[in-house]
Amino acid sequence: MRNYFSAECFKAFRRKYFYIALAVCLAGEGLLLWSYWFTYSRGNVHISFQSTAIELLLMLSFGLYATILLGDVVFSDQYKWGTLKNEVSYGVSRSVIYLGKLLAAGLLSVVACGVMMGFYLAGCWVLFPHGAGDGLFFQMLGYCLAGALPLWISALAVIMACFFNIRSSTVGTLLAVGILMVLSNIIQILGLLVNDVFLKIYEYMPTVIVDNLKNMAFDWSYVGRAWLVGAVWTVGAVAVGLMGFHRSEIR
Amino acid sequence: MLNYIKAELWRIFHQRGIYLLAAALSGGTLLFCAAFHNGSFQGLASAVCVTMIVGVLAAPALAQMVDSCAMGTAKNELSFGLTRERIYLGRLYTSLLVGAGLSLLLVGLSLGGGWLLLPHSAREEDWVALLVAGFCIAAAFPVWCGMLSACHMLSLFFRGNAGWVAAYYLMLLIGAPVVMLAAVSLLNQLPEQGSVVLQAVIAPVVLMLPGVICGQLNWEYQVLCWGVGLFWLAGTTVLGLTIFQKIEL
Numbered sequence: 001m002r003n004y005f006s007a008e009c010f011k012a013f014r015r016k017y018f019y020i021a022l023a024v025c026l027a028g029e030g031l032l033l034w035s036y037w038f039t040y041s042r043g044n045v046h047i048s049f050q051s052t053a054i055e056l057l058l059m060l061s062f063g064l065y066a067t068i069l070l071g072d073v074v075f076s077d078q079y080k081w082g083t084l085k086n087e088v089s090y091g092v093s094r095s096v097i098y099l100g101k102l103l104a105a106g107l108l109s110v111v112a113c114g115v116m117m118g119f120y121l122a123g124c125w126v127l128f129p130h131g132a133g134d135g136l137f138f139q140m141l142g143y144c145l146a147g148a149l150p151l152w153i154s155a156l157a158v159i160m161a162c163f164f165n166i167r168s169s170t171v172g173t174l175l176a177v178g179i180l181m182v183l184s185n186i187i188q189i190l191g192l193l194v195n196d197v198f199l200k201i202y203e204y205m206p207t208v209i210v211d212n213l214k215n216m217a218f219d220w221s222y223v224g225r226a227w228l229v230g231a232v233w234t235v236g237a238v239a240v241g242l243m244g245f246h247r248s249e250i251r
Numbered sequence: 252m253l254n255y256i257k258a259e260l261w262r263i264f265h266q267r268g269i270y271l272l273a274a275a276l277s278g279g280t281l282l283f284c285a286a287f288h289n290g291s292f293q294g295l296a297s298a299v300c301v302t303m304i305v306g307v308l309a310a311p312a313l314a315q316m317v318d319s320c321a322m323g324t325a326k327n328e329l330s331f332g333l334t335r336e337r338i339y340l341g342r343l344y345t346s347l348l349v350g351a352g353l354s355l356l357l358v359g360l361s362l363g364g365g366w367l368l369l370p371h372s373a374r375e376e377d378w379v380a381l382l383v384a385g386f387c388i389a390a391a392f393p394v395w396c397g398m399l400s401a402c403h404m405l406s407l408f409f410r411g412n413a414g415w416v417a418a419y420y421l422m423l424l425i426g427a428p429v430v431m432l433a434a435v436s437l438l439n440q441l442p443e444q445g446s447v448v449l450q451a452v453i454a455p456v457v458l459m460l461p462g463v464i465c466g467q468l469n470w471e472y473q474v475l476c477w478g479v480g481l482f483w484l485a486g487t488t489v490l491g492l493t494i495f496q497k498i499e500l
Contacts, residue, residue, distance in 0.1 A: 168412075173413040
């Protein structure tokens, strides 16, 4: 497993794809920082480290959908190019292949998250004035990250299950988007039409929890709910993905 | 060109994908209508007005119906003697036609089904609600076409489909709000209308947000939507055609 994981990381970190995607995201953050600095330099007194850095907490759902891109960096149309059957023919067990790629995508995600958040926060720290609210912001950041992390991991598990079990990467991507984005809305509608129990289920959907985290500070039982939901979705997605991959014919 | 479009339509309608997409969108439409009709056709028509963003969200799936194997088969089409321009534009026109057909299906299901099955209030109120829904759809249509053209360009430019599809949704969900935030900060000195236009040009999805639609039911909004939609349609077509003429197939 260790050698396979190293090989996957070597491949992922050697490709330009990851760095181009990261550069585009950092450019977007740079644009935002520049726009805030522009208005601050023209006398806007409402701009501060806290008021700009807190925008990060409004974009926690980015971590859910960014896993699709990061999963694609690692998996990258292996059914289309026929390289997956080469790995299986070589003798690597399907479990090692699946978990190795999942862990590699996870490492990529941690690096990307660290770089993007670090860049934005460093920019806000350096460019804008500080105040008494800084401490509160960091507490909020810690709270939101504690809740979002297991949900981001569960999204990665879902996307990898889709990539491994659907031959078309586009259909896999659209299915993952459907599960992450659309499913919660369908459950909400079912709650309005059919039974209130669906509204209860809606409250336990990853997208809903991620979007609601910033409003629930500092209710640590809500973070507990995030960890429980994240663990269930992760274990479920890995189990379904692995089982499907073990049974599928790889052409 | 017509023969090429007919051939593409034949291929698309002999595959499962389009029927699965139509079924999924129809199912979602029926669920939405069942949940939000508020007991009358007027209520349904009002609810339909805030669903225009669905066309923008469905664009990548529609583009993939037409372009999923394009980069693999394009060299065969070129060898046959078709020009690159015909291949690019033929697939674009096909995707726009299929998109228009899907839109008609969903509008027919929602508004047509609602007109037949739901109770009506005063006739004049129903017609006004229908006109407002028609106004929203007419404003959204060019934006849908612009986004579909952008997806068509991306699907022929990027070898990996998952990457651009993921990037498209990320741009919609996160990129558009970031652009709006940046625009609000940078363009503080501009008149509000100028700021709105620039945001719409950079991120057309903002025109489809329910909050924006509800407050902008005027002819300026209609003109803005047509301008932005046609700008994106023309711009992405020119850019896509230029790239497609130069890349090695």
